[in-house]
Amino acid sequence: MSSTSETRVWRDEVLAIFKKEVLSEFRGKTGLSTGVVFSLSTIVTVALALFNKNPNKMDLQDVCASLVWIILLFASLLTLPRSFLVEEEQGTGDLLRLLARPHAVFWGKVIFNLIQMWLLCLLVAVLFIGLTGIVVTEPLVLAACLFSGGASLVGAVTLCGAIASRAANRAALAGAISIPLVLFPTQWGVSGLREAFGSVVATGGNTAAIGLTAYALLSLGIGPWIYAAVWKQ
Amino acid sequence: MSSTSETRVWRDEVLAIFKKEVLSEFRGKTGLSTGVVFSLSTIVTVALALFNKNPNKMDLQDVCASLVWIILLFASLLTLPRSFLVEEEQGTGDLLRLLARPHAVFWGKVIFNLIQMWLLCLLVAVLFIGLTGIVVTEPLVLAACLFSGGASLVGAVTLCGAIASRAANRAALAGAISIPLVLFPTQWGVSGLREAFGSVVATGGNTAAIGLTAYALLSLGIGPWIYAAVWKQ
Amino acid sequence: MVVAEGLGKRFGNRWIFRRLEMEVSAGQRLAILGPNGSGKSTLLKTLAGLLSPTEGKVRLPEGDARRTLGYSGLDMALYPYLSVAEHLEMSGALRSCAARTEELLNRVGLWMARDVPARQLSSGMRARLKLCLAIQPDPLVLLLDEPGASMDENGRNLIWEIAEEQVRRGCLIVATNDPLERRLATHELDLGN
């Protein structure tokens, strides 16, 4: 097969998976809603916490930064692993293994998760800023961090979902094994957001964005190969 | 049947459901190890986000209060609704409807969720205080809030699970319903915890505890009847 | 014992069956027949009360349905992480009837596999366990949806035995596609359209 048609084949397969995910999601509405509920209620909680405080008082920016990141982290843990867990819960895993190639499956689901996650980031950012009224001094840094941060979360959490999907207590296990892996980008995410919120102790938002991007690329690069290795276990 | 034997019958049925839940959840040592890693990393995430700050600086108690609540919220949303949704996802709902009575099912699951949730609260509180070194000025209020707060979260989320369990788009519906239901106790929970952490803007921890208890009792009181209503739809 | 009066079930805007009148009295064995998708399982589920009829009503013998009614269907799943024995014990406790674990499991030949979790059972073993659950309380009405599917020779004989017994106690309604199974019925209801 010529390389061009080869790439077309891959594209079709990835698209097929992606389409499947979208259809199942919007007919059976499962994953996103949980994430949305969570972020909504969390943000209100936070707004309550910062209630009658002006969040630009020093070191509240830092706190806001960490809060936003925590919300994204947890929301991703609630939402992203499902795409793989569901396959085993509803017993379609075998069908998938018969029809598809691991890389296609992985990318199809990752693309779906990326879109989900970026939407979530947007939602959280808008709501948070709206409700707490915090001032964003560097919108670009914010955007960059949310973009790359979301991507890195997707990379790690999706893979962990795949790894946990065949275990007895999938849901909890997926969370348990992904948190430590997504913990250390936290440091970058938080510092990046601090910069964005114009905190005084901010330390290099661009380095943060770079770090996150690197992490995202790495995890998304390695992910499919690891998944392919356990594909038929 | 005499009332005593009647109550014994009920007790047996509730116990049977409870036993089933426990067995399905903790087959082998799985659940335990997962739970520990899980909650540990969650706390560390939060602690890390508050990285090199002394949490007793004013304002930070409030933030800690909301953080603890967020963690509980996250945990409850991840674990509690499953107890009802799983029945439909794995297709055992019909079996259950053939064998059991709705009230027994509801109470069996609620008791399981309550125990789960209270253990979680305990773990979270201990770890959070241990790792952030925040000072608890009013341990009693803390205990009361965690106890009643956990209960009300269980009440709310389980109720949603019950309502949504038969709908085609379960999760979404459950989510949509839970938002208001979960947001409601949040306000009390946070203010209660603030009081416990001796925040300056604290507003009556006991009222909070009372409110939460009332909420828990109400939701747990209504729950079984709503569930019985949708039981065989 | 089982009476359907003007029973009808609609999914979306399509009637699966309508104006269905039937009465099954004690000692009768009814076979519900019809091609795939003709509504056998739907009818059985409606009789069992798992689906609510769109019109008409179902009359079952008095008493608590948990004990007077036994149902076993193909798309009824078992609890993946509960063992065979645990299923029967749970069912016994929930229906407040004797579990009779050993007796029943020996009967259907699952006693050796009593500690195997349901997700590890083979299709035939699953069918046998569901049969156990259905007959556990010696129900007056026994509803079986394709009991023979994926059962081996000896399993099929088992079903015949159980059918024989059942009619001494009450009535039996079987939905089946299997030409052999069809023979165990004294009456037939054809939903073929």
Added chain:
Amino acid sequence: MVVAEGLGKRFGNRWIFRRLEMEVSAGQRLAILGPNGSGKSTLLKTLAGLLSPTEGKVRLPEGDARRTLGYSGLDMALYPYLSVAEHLEMSGALRSCAARTEELLNRVGLWMARDVPARQLSSGMRARLKLCLAIQPDPLVLLLDEPGASMDENGRNLIWEIAEEQVRRGCLIVATNDPLERRLATHELDLGN
């Protein structure tokens, strides 16, 4: 075409089958027999590559298994929210073979139900859809686990037709408990123990 060399599968500390030697060549129809729980489905899954053998190895014809191998099993679920047609289109795209939706669905008699989501299908319709998915790429090796279970008369005939065709193209392996289905085999492998 399908060769098993010293094949063995152990679950926990129990061997389901061991030192299994078999060779199925083109034009042959093998029936795997044995009582419930004897390992028919396990063997079929191992041949299909859905389970990894504990020892020994399986040889399949060269080429991409997605196209050279068709498998349909009882406990393989469909996507609840995808319609019948969407299943075939997805499968076609994933295996990069022609979807042939209309042709296949007309063949198994699901064309009318092409837009029904899988969770609303009846057991027999589900079996038919799985059969479609299995034969979609005209596979060299066709593995069917109790294809006849919960299929009506015409469905069973369909299986016979497909079996006839299949052997012109390659080989067919059927795991079955049904005495009638057993007859369509030219060879038998008895796992009974």
Added chain:
Amino acid sequence: MKYVFAVLVSAAIIWSFLVPDAPMFQRPELARIFFWHFPCPMMLTAFMCLGAFFSLRYFVKITLPLEPETNPTERRLWDLRATAALELGFLYAILTMATGIVFSKAQWGALWQWDPRQTSFLIALLIYGAYFALRAAFSDPDQKAAYSAAYMLAATLPLIFLIFVFPRLPQVLAVSFHPTDTIMGGNLKGQYLYVTLTLLALVSVLSGWVYRLRVKAGLLEIDNELEDASGATGAIPVVRPVRVPAED
């Protein structure tokens, strides 16, 4: 042999107390904790890398071009080695943390103060914990092996990053008390260097020995499993023709 080893160890310990106090420390006499604090992370790292390699080896033969490892028995062996290595690594991780905590009590005055080094290492410990939680979650040995190996492969880079790179990032160096260039910067001189190296050598010998034992034990377990495995009648099912089909 063992006795010689024991003598060597005790000698090294005595020696470690004879060295002069290290003046640059808050509690100079307690600087000796370092002798025990340092070998642990080194062992941890060694075993972690071993474990990672074995996990990789579980999936692919190290040949060019890479080809998958298909032999089930081979795979089980590599899984066993990986587990043995990672278990020992986990032990040393905990020891590192323990000695570190004692050390920081002695030198920084607090058991725990969210020093970046402490945080990052805590996360490393969590990842390790997650690995074993994952192992506990599978009942089928092959799945257990495959998925935990996969997780280890995913976790290796983060682990190395957390233990070695992160503490040396410029913005972290700024806030961390924890030394990072004692070895690389050659700031470890004279007797201290010698004692450290000796202990390092002895500890590695010891752990190598323990590792071998662990693998032996594992092999025995596997054999027992195979022996008391039931159900195999040993009878070889064979394909037999039922009738010669008319069409062929």
